[in-house]
Each structure stands twice: as C-alpha cells, then as structure tokens.
Amino acid sequence: MWFTKSFEEVVADLDANPAQGLSGEEAKARLQKYGPNKLKGKKKKSVLQMFLAQLQDWLIYVLFAAVVITMIMGEYVDSIIILAVIILNAILGVVQEVKAGNAIEALQKMASPKALVRRDGTVQEVDAETLVPGEMLILDAGRYIAADARLVESANLQVEESALTGESVPSTKDATQIHTLETPLGDRFNSVFMSTLVTYGRGEALVTGTGMDTEVGKIASIIGGEEETKTPLEIRLNHLGKTLGKLAIGICVLIFVVALLQGRDLAEMFLISVSLAVASIPEGLAAIVAIVLSIGVTGMSKRNAIIRRLPAVETLGSVNIICSDKTGTLTQNKMKVVQYFTLQGETSVEHGAPNTATDEAILLAKAFILCSDATYDKQTESGTGDPTEIALLLLGDDLGLDREELQAGNKRLNEFAFDSERKLMSTLVEEDGDYTVYTKGAIDNLLNICTHVPENGQIVPLTEAHKEAFAQATERMSTQALRTLGAAYKPVNSVVSTEEMEQDLVLLGLVGMIDPPRTEVRPSVQKAHQAGITTVMITGDHKHTAFAIARELGISESMDQAITGQEVDEMTEEAFQQRVDNFRVFARVSPEHKVKIVRALREQGNIVSMTGDGVNDAPSLQAADIGVAMGITGTDVAKGASDMILTDDNFATIVSAIEQGRNIYNNIRKAVIFLLTCNLGEVVAMFITLLIGWEAPLIATQLLWINLVTDTLPAVALGMDPGDPDVMKDKPRAPNENFFAGGAGIRAIGGGILIGALTIFAFWYGYYEHGFSPFDDAVPVETLKNARTMAFLTLVACQLYYSLAMRHPTKSIFQVGLFSNKYLIGAIVLGLLLQHLIIGIPFMQEAFSLHMLDLEGWITVIILGLVPLLANEVMKFFLRRRRNVAEV
Structure with missing residues (x-):
C-alpha cells in the first residue's frame, strides 16, 4: 500500500520523475493502459428501454384497451391507426430523450474539472480525466483533488475529507510520515484522495490511483447512481397537466353519459371519449419542456455560459440585481504593474523596454517573486496562478531580474499561506546559507506588522512620517484606479515558525497595478439597466479604485453610492437592509460581507445573481438566487456551489445568459x-x-x-x-x-x-x-x-x-x-x-x-x-x- 512506503519508494515503484513529471508521450501511453480518470456512471438506458418507458403511462394503457376493443368489434383499421399513433408518439419521445441526454452529456464534458500537473518540466492545467498513475499533481487551496496520490511535498497543507471520512475538521497533511498497514483512511496523513478539497496551504503529490481504483471509486462501485430529479418548472407543468387532465376526463365522462342518455352507439362513443381524453390532455408538455431546455442550455454553453442546474434557467428571467466581482469579470484580468513606490519616490514602469532600477526597487521585485506560487513562461506568454501574482513576476522581468536563476538559488523552507482575513502571504527562503522572510499583501496590514524601512541605504525605524508617505502614495494610486500591493522582508538567523514570520518586518514599498475594463462591459451594463436589472460591484479593492472603474462602466455615478466592508460593519443589520438598495459599489469586503450583502438584497425582495471564484465565495454563491462561478479563474469549490459557470469570466456573458x-x-x-x-x-x-x-x-x-x-x-x-x-x-x-x-x-x-x-x-x-x-x-x-x-x-x-x-x-x-x-x-x-x-x-x-x-x-x-x-x-x-x- 502506498501510504506504508516512503516517497522515494513510491517514486521508484511508479517509475516517476517528481522534478520533471511525466512526458506527454508517457502520459498518453499510461492513459491507454489505465483508462480515463473517471468514475463509471449509471448505465445508460438502451433505446428499447427508453421506448418501453414511453409506453408506461395510464393514458397509453387506456389506448391499448381501445385497440383491443376495436379489434374485438372488427374495426381493424381503427385498431391499426390507434396502435400506429401510440408507436409513433413513443418514437418521438425517444428521439427527444436522446437529444436531451446528448446535450446534457456535452455540458458535463464542458464543465469537467481541471488539475494542475507537472509534465515535461512545466506546470500545466489539464483535464482531470487525463490523469494517470505516476503523474506529478500540484495542490493548492480551493482545488478539488482529482485522484488518489502520495504526497511528495507539503507546506501547511490541510485537506477537507468529510466526503470519505465524515470528519468535518480538515486533516493536516505531512509528506514525511510513513504509516502502518492498519492505519485507517482518516489518519493517512501522507496521502490525499480523489474528490477531497484542499482548504489551506500547498503541496505536490504522485498520483497512485485513478478512476475506479481510487477510494471514492470503491464507494462508487457499491452505491448505485442517483435518481433523476425534476426541475421546479417540470413539476409545475406536470401538476398543470394532471389538473387539466382531470378536467378533460371529467368532460369526457360527461360526454359519454350524455351519449348514453341520448341512445347513441356506446362502443363508438367509448372510443371517442377515450380519444378526446388523450387529445385534450397535454401529455407532451414534459417532453417538450425537456427538449426546449436541453436545446436552449446547449445554445447557452456555446455562448460561454454553462448551466449546472436547470432551475437556474427559470430563475434567470427574474434576476433584477447582478452582483459582480471586478477583477476579471468587469475588467480584462490582465494585471500590469504601472508604478512602484519606495521612500525614494514614485517610478513608472515601461513594459518591454529597459527600466533603470534602484537597489530598493530590485529588492522589492525580488520579494514579490520569491513570495509567489505563480508561474509565467515568457516564450509561450502563458502562466498559472493569480493574475496579480503573474503581474508581479513580470515586474521582475521589466526590472531586469532573472527569475529562473533567482528561484533556483532560493529554496523555500516554510510559508504562511494567504488568507482573506490577514490579506498577507509570507515565505521563508534560504540563499547561500542565509535565511530571509519575504511578505506581500495589503499595505494597511503590512504597516501594522512592519517596524523598519530602508532609507538612504540604511535600515531605519518606521515613523509616522513614513506611514503617511505610504498612505498618500496608496491614495494617489487608488484614485487612478490602480490596485496597490506592498512587500516587506526581514533577515533571520534560522528557520522560524509561521507566527514569527510576520513580525518586525522591513517595509520595502508598494506597487500600483491596473486591470483595464473590458470594452464590452459598459454596453452590457446599459443593456441590463434597460431591462430593469441593477449592476452592483463587490470587490476587495480600495474604495477609490473600485469607484473609478464603476464610474467608467456606468455602474455608479457618485461616491455616495460606494461603501466599504468596514462601514457595513458599523451599521446595524436593520439599517443596512434599509439602505442596501442605494449602494452600487462595495469595496474592501470579505467573504462574510458578500453573504451579508446578498442576504440584505434578497430581504428587500430582489432576485440576486452573484459571481465568485474563490473557496470563500461558496457561501455567497449558495446564498444568491443564481450563483455564477468563474470558469477560468474559479476554484472547483466555487464551481461546485454555483448554478452557472462562465467559461470566459466575462460580465457581458451574465447579461447575455439572462x-x-x-x-x-x-x-x-x-x-x-x-x-x-x-x-x-x-x-x-x-x-x-x-x-x-x-x-x-x-x-x-x-x-x-x-x-x-x-x-x-x-x-x-x-x-x-x-x-x-x-x-x-x-x-x-x-x-x-x-x-x-x-x-x-x-x-x-x-x-x-x-x-x-x-x-x-x-x-x-x-x-x-x-x-x-x-x-x-x-x-x-x-x-x-x-x-x-x-x-x-x-x-x-x-x-x-x-x-x-x-x-x-x-x-x-x-x-x-x-x-x-x-x-x-x-x-x-x-x-x-x-x-x-x-x-x-x-x-x-x-x-x-x-x-x-x-x-x-x-x-x-x-x-x-x-x-x-x-x-x-x-x-x-x-x-x-x-x-x-x-x-x-
């Protein structure tokens, strides 16, 4: 068993290469050997089964009775026609069911999860179905684990495994541990499992089992498939059909009674009454709704909106408020550092051209590079990770730093991963025997933990004048719709704990980044407004930055319509609910604020659509009437909690979907x-x-x-x-x-x-x-x-x-x-x-x-x-x- 072996043994047994990963050719060969990494679903119905299912209806039984009666009466032509109608109606039902099934399968393929792997020496995002044993899996917070794997490296890694173990508390993982054969599943801290969720930290692991060979696969082989559920729309239509059917049958019974009293031919009137009942009951409603929904939803997927839950289609027509994140949805999600600030002053950054940089600027860029999990390949112009972090890597390129050499010469020993509460990330690296902590994050939070600054080549205590200079620089950048991020560092004598990493730091400076608005968003905002739909921006950015973008897009007109998360906290719940409809921009908000905003809007009778991409966005996505996840930048958690996924992360697609x-x-x-x-x-x-x-x-x-x-x-x-x-x-x-x-x-x-x-x-x-x-x-x-x-x-x-x-x-x-x-x-x-x-x-x-x-x-x-x-x-x-x- 893999959890009983050291990772060196696992590497040898799987013929793996943790540093380079599998080659593309080897991955294809193993995929042929082991098969796709997916669980076997419920067996599809055969065409014959679908055909027979179409005949399992009490109205059809009545028609069959009519066939028998007409044959006994010698009316063979009538019998053949009734039988032909039954068969033709069933065939049409089968055709519609097949079309609907094909459309849903296509959507499921489009919404299939992704996995980060190392192949051919580079980190790539691939379809989870292509994972094979021996694959080098990269784990980060907010991503579902796509296969069973043995950890090779872990840094503050925590995984929520309640789907397998029933334990609601995340399990802390440790790649160095080796367990005995008797170790229960929940205590195998050196392993991770398919369908569990990384909630914190990061890690790397070798895939040991895929598909039905995983722990989840063993469960799937025992448990049958889920029962299909009807949408509220289908339930409503079925109820309508039954009500109308009862009325129609009542009328038909009345007709038969009248015919009886009038002395008409009872056999003929029986057939007419039964036929009228069948003709007057709209039994085709459910089939028509299914085919219309499947065709419509498939059409939406081609326009970058994947509907995960069919009731969302019905709810879309009632949405009157769209709560949208700013970065990547309203903007292009292509961050660029255009300015940086140190105590020597503000400097503009020219992209693609040589930039003269001071030692403080070089150290600032170095801190950002070493305090990052992002990657960027200049040759292919593609990268992985948050766009903000990629922009910080590119700053190093603009200032002439060799990122590959820098990262090769600095070994990461520990990290304090980013979270939305601290708004900070810290790493401890070792370079030529020297230890250094690098921290990046919101400038307000950095000012609280920094005690010194570099000034005129010397490290001096941080004064109120220094803080004011940084505050003014932040304010100036924010009024230009620039997002600000600061960096700090401190030399240490040895490996320190995560708590010690963010104490007594040296504040280096800050950068100003811009993410320009998408050109198609402003017309979409106007179109939504014309349709009676209000657009609301919810972002973690500064109030001035957020308002500047919102005003440019036509979302907000005055600063009175903007409010921060802190200001929300200062209001009573009743006061906030009464005033929530007046705001168009919510800045510096936490995930908890997002839930509060959504609930307040719904309390006022609004039907709310909410966008999100992070792990902590899941509660607000679930709280909204329509949860919209980002398909490109969104985590698996956000996608799992959503009703709709945007494959292009574009606000205009939300309006188009509505x-x-x-x-x-x-x-x-x-x-x-x-x-x-x-x-x-x-x-x-x-x-x-x-x-x-x-x-x-x-x-x-x-x-x-x-x-x-x-x-x-x-x-x-x-x-x-x-x-x-x-x-x-x-x-x-x-x-x-x-x-x-x-x-x-x-x-x-x-x-x-x-x-x-x-x-x-x-x-x-x-x-x-x-x-x-x-x-x-x-x-x-x-x-x-x-x-x-x-x-x-x-x-x-x-x-x-x-x-x-x-x-x-x-x-x-x-x-x-x-x-x-x-x-x-x-x-x-x-x-x-x-x-x-x-x-x-x-x-x-x-x-x-x-x-x-x-x-x-x-x-x-x-x-x-x-x-x-x-x-x-x-x-x-x-x-x-x-x-x-x-x-x-």
Whole structure:
C-alpha cells in the first residue's frame, strides 16, 4: 500500500520523475493502459428501454384497451391507426430523450474539472480525466483533488475529507510520515484522495490511483447512481397537466353519459371519449419542456455560459440585481504593474523596454517573486496562478531580474499561506546559507506588522512620517484606479515558525497595478439597466479604485453610492437592509460581507445573481438566487456551489445568459399556451356538438391524428423560436408568475373557444353544402363524411396557422419575421402535407373516414383556418396602439 512506503519508494515503484513529471508521450501511453480518470456512471438506458418507458403511462394503457376493443368489434383499421399513433408518439419521445441526454452529456464534458500537473518540466492545467498513475499533481487551496496520490511535498497543507471520512475538521497533511498497514483512511496523513478539497496551504503529490481504483471509486462501485430529479418548472407543468387532465376526463365522462342518455352507439362513443381524453390532455408538455431546455442550455454553453442546474434557467428571467466581482469579470484580468513606490519616490514602469532600477526597487521585485506560487513562461506568454501574482513576476522581468536563476538559488523552507482575513502571504527562503522572510499583501496590514524601512541605504525605524508617505502614495494610486500591493522582508538567523514570520518586518514599498475594463462591459451594463436589472460591484479593492472603474462602466455615478466592508460593519443589520438598495459599489469586503450583502438584497425582495471564484465565495454563491462561478479563474469549490459557470469570466456573458434565459422561458410558455389552446378547441367542438344532439364532428382516429400532428411538431418548433431581440426591454419577471399572467390565460381560453366554434361551423357547413342539417335524422353517409372532413381539416388548419400568432403576445407575424422560425414553417408545411396525404390517398382516406372536398369546401377550410390567426393579429394591433397611446 502506498501510504506504508516512503516517497522515494513510491517514486521508484511508479517509475516517476517528481522534478520533471511525466512526458506527454508517457502520459498518453499510461492513459491507454489505465483508462480515463473517471468514475463509471449509471448505465445508460438502451433505446428499447427508453421506448418501453414511453409506453408506461395510464393514458397509453387506456389506448391499448381501445385497440383491443376495436379489434374485438372488427374495426381493424381503427385498431391499426390507434396502435400506429401510440408507436409513433413513443418514437418521438425517444428521439427527444436522446437529444436531451446528448446535450446534457456535452455540458458535463464542458464543465469537467481541471488539475494542475507537472509534465515535461512545466506546470500545466489539464483535464482531470487525463490523469494517470505516476503523474506529478500540484495542490493548492480551493482545488478539488482529482485522484488518489502520495504526497511528495507539503507546506501547511490541510485537506477537507468529510466526503470519505465524515470528519468535518480538515486533516493536516505531512509528506514525511510513513504509516502502518492498519492505519485507517482518516489518519493517512501522507496521502490525499480523489474528490477531497484542499482548504489551506500547498503541496505536490504522485498520483497512485485513478478512476475506479481510487477510494471514492470503491464507494462508487457499491452505491448505485442517483435518481433523476425534476426541475421546479417540470413539476409545475406536470401538476398543470394532471389538473387539466382531470378536467378533460371529467368532460369526457360527461360526454359519454350524455351519449348514453341520448341512445347513441356506446362502443363508438367509448372510443371517442377515450380519444378526446388523450387529445385534450397535454401529455407532451414534459417532453417538450425537456427538449426546449436541453436545446436552449446547449445554445447557452456555446455562448460561454454553462448551466449546472436547470432551475437556474427559470430563475434567470427574474434576476433584477447582478452582483459582480471586478477583477476579471468587469475588467480584462490582465494585471500590469504601472508604478512602484519606495521612500525614494514614485517610478513608472515601461513594459518591454529597459527600466533603470534602484537597489530598493530590485529588492522589492525580488520579494514579490520569491513570495509567489505563480508561474509565467515568457516564450509561450502563458502562466498559472493569480493574475496579480503573474503581474508581479513580470515586474521582475521589466526590472531586469532573472527569475529562473533567482528561484533556483532560493529554496523555500516554510510559508504562511494567504488568507482573506490577514490579506498577507509570507515565505521563508534560504540563499547561500542565509535565511530571509519575504511578505506581500495589503499595505494597511503590512504597516501594522512592519517596524523598519530602508532609507538612504540604511535600515531605519518606521515613523509616522513614513506611514503617511505610504498612505498618500496608496491614495494617489487608488484614485487612478490602480490596485496597490506592498512587500516587506526581514533577515533571520534560522528557520522560524509561521507566527514569527510576520513580525518586525522591513517595509520595502508598494506597487500600483491596473486591470483595464473590458470594452464590452459598459454596453452590457446599459443593456441590463434597460431591462430593469441593477449592476452592483463587490470587490476587495480600495474604495477609490473600485469607484473609478464603476464610474467608467456606468455602474455608479457618485461616491455616495460606494461603501466599504468596514462601514457595513458599523451599521446595524436593520439599517443596512434599509439602505442596501442605494449602494452600487462595495469595496474592501470579505467573504462574510458578500453573504451579508446578498442576504440584505434578497430581504428587500430582489432576485440576486452573484459571481465568485474563490473557496470563500461558496457561501455567497449558495446564498444568491443564481450563483455564477468563474470558469477560468474559479476554484472547483466555487464551481461546485454555483448554478452557472462562465467559461470566459466575462460580465457581458451574465447579461447575455439572462437574455437567453428569458427567451428560453418565453419559448416554453409559448408551447404550453399553444397546446392548451388547441386542446381546449378540440374539447369545445366535441362537447358542444354532442350536448346539442349532433353527431360527433370527429371520430377517435381523427382526434388521435390531430393530437399527434398539432401537439408535437408546432409546439416543439415554438420552443425553438429565435430569441426576441427586445426581450431585455421588459422588466424582470416575478418569480411566482404563472404561465397565464399578462393576459395569456384569457388569450388561451379565447383562442380555444374560437377554434372550437369555427370547427363546429365547418361541421355544420359540411351538412349545409349537401342540403342537410346536423339536426336531421336521415343523413347520407357521404354527407356525414363531408361534414367531418370539413371539421377535421378546419381544426387542423386553425391550429397550424394559429401557431404563427403564438410567437409574440403583441408583435405581428411580420414584425417577428414570417420566416424567421424555419422550424415552425417546416412544421406547418409538413402538417398540411400530411393532411393532404391522408385525404388524397384512397386507403388513408378510408381509414380516417374522410371525403375529398370540392373547391367550395377547400376555400371554406382555408378561410376558416386563417380566422384565429387574423383575429389574433387584429387584437395585437389594438394592444400595440393602446400601449403607444399610454407611452405618449
């Protein structure tokens, strides 16, 4: 067992090279041997299993019963048609499920975790799935460990292992320890395990197990996969479908009772009632929502927003406050040191050009380089680590320091890792037998622990005048939107503890760095403002620095809208909650402040989106309605706590995601309202005609056909409607708003009644055209077929054409673009072609009891079919006119 061996033995057994890591070729070879570093997921359903699952529905059971009854009655054609509809509906369901599954798999691949490794002598970030035994794994705070590994080096390393051991307190790791075979998992301090979290310090480890060969893999082999859960949107739709289903079944039972009292053919009425129940219940809602969500979310991922939890799509439409970090999200995340300050004065830094530097400046740059975990390769112009630390490394290059030589000649013996409370990082290094502590961090915190400064070549006590000089330099840089960072050092005689490292230091100076705003952010802030969304900046930077950037981006107008974390602490909770909506910039905040800000905003009834990238951002990401993690700079913890991940760390992507989320929700709503309107039209037509004693205007097979053609094709096509370019002109949607808000319910009822009434009129006209009335007793079979054909074609035409009107509640079909949704046009054309096929092919015509119409009949069907669309367009015209008058 690896934990019982020294790391020298582990290196030998794994044929590893800790200094260089594996070569790229060797890593590929081992990947072929050991397989990808991932746990085996729940076995995917086969196509046959998915097909059978589509048939496991009580409505389908009723239809199967209808098939059996019709076969017993000798109505074999009806039996075949009903069976064909069942099978075709199941096939469509399988196709949708496969598409949704493929989309989700693609998203999971995009959101796969990363790991830092040393390969070919350089530190690289790779997909965790490519890790192999013998890999040199680099561990830092905030990153999930991607494989089981034996530590080679550790510095104040602490790992939270509750997922494996149940212990909530992080375990302190020590690479030098060797354990016995009986040592329990939680006490193996020289090892780290997959899916555990580095909470503090750093380390290096050799990968010993990947995939199912890890401790987590052993658990995964015993435990089954998680049950799939439905989103709140799907639950709401299922509830709606069941409620409507109960109403529809009640009406159908009533129709059957009426038919019984009227002395109609019970077998025929049973089939009609069952078919009407199936046709009137929107059982396709869940499938349509699944496919619309999967297509929409996949589209969002292509625009750099990965949705981790589907309910987030619904919540996006209600967001009215975006809390955003500054660095990397609102700015370019490309820090550059443009000034540095020592007691000799301020000096500007020229990039890519020779800079004359004093000894104090050289020592300042040296402190920053040796007190850093970042790397940067000048050849490839790429690095790892925080952009601020990379900028400090580049300062050394600008001042002519040889970083590789410097780092090779200084061995790090100890470190006091950075944390958000101290806002400091310290290292103890040894150079030619001399020991030196280097510390970097916030200048305010450094001033509290420094006692001396270099002045005129001498180390002198730190005076109030010196402190004032540093304070003024910090203030000047901050007003120029520069981020400041200081550095200090002290020679020591021997190895000292972490507590002793940050005492009695010599303050060297500070640097001013700038991270310019992203050019696309200001238009996005304006777009969000137009949509009723307020942008709030939350940052750890100085108040003046933060406000300067916020003012440039249009987030804030006056300094009164900026507040610091300290000022927040000085306010009572009630006072802060009352005033929180007035602030646009929160500066010098801690992770605890972020949670407090989010909660206060939510207490005021806001729906809040919050961005974060660090370990300590996880609580605020979870506290927000939408937690947004940075995909590039974000830690695995932040990503795990988030609802959405930005693959480009860009604020503009958040606004774009809200816009897309609104459009996705609107598309789902269109499909739902369309289905309900069509189903209501069928129920109205059947119920009214049977109630007044007429023959049924539609037979069972016709109802099932209409259900298949109109419920599937146009509804899915509406769900794929292109986004409304004006959607961001609307205010955020209330989170408890239902599908029928804003007059949608009235339009659905009105549309359903109109479609039903037109179908009844077409049925009557089919009699009238042949000189009969639906009230007549002795009516030729051809006349009844003609009337039913008129009703059948009119109902389908009304529904197909009406789908065009559903694309926008107020815009005309020409304003949204008649042909802008090619899927919908295709669905309508296909639906009309299928109608012509079943009426034009003699066998199909006979199967559906249809009759070829004359010219007058066709003209009537076309005119009646266009009425709901035209009526809706006229209504929209008056709605637009009334809105324009109200705006004037």
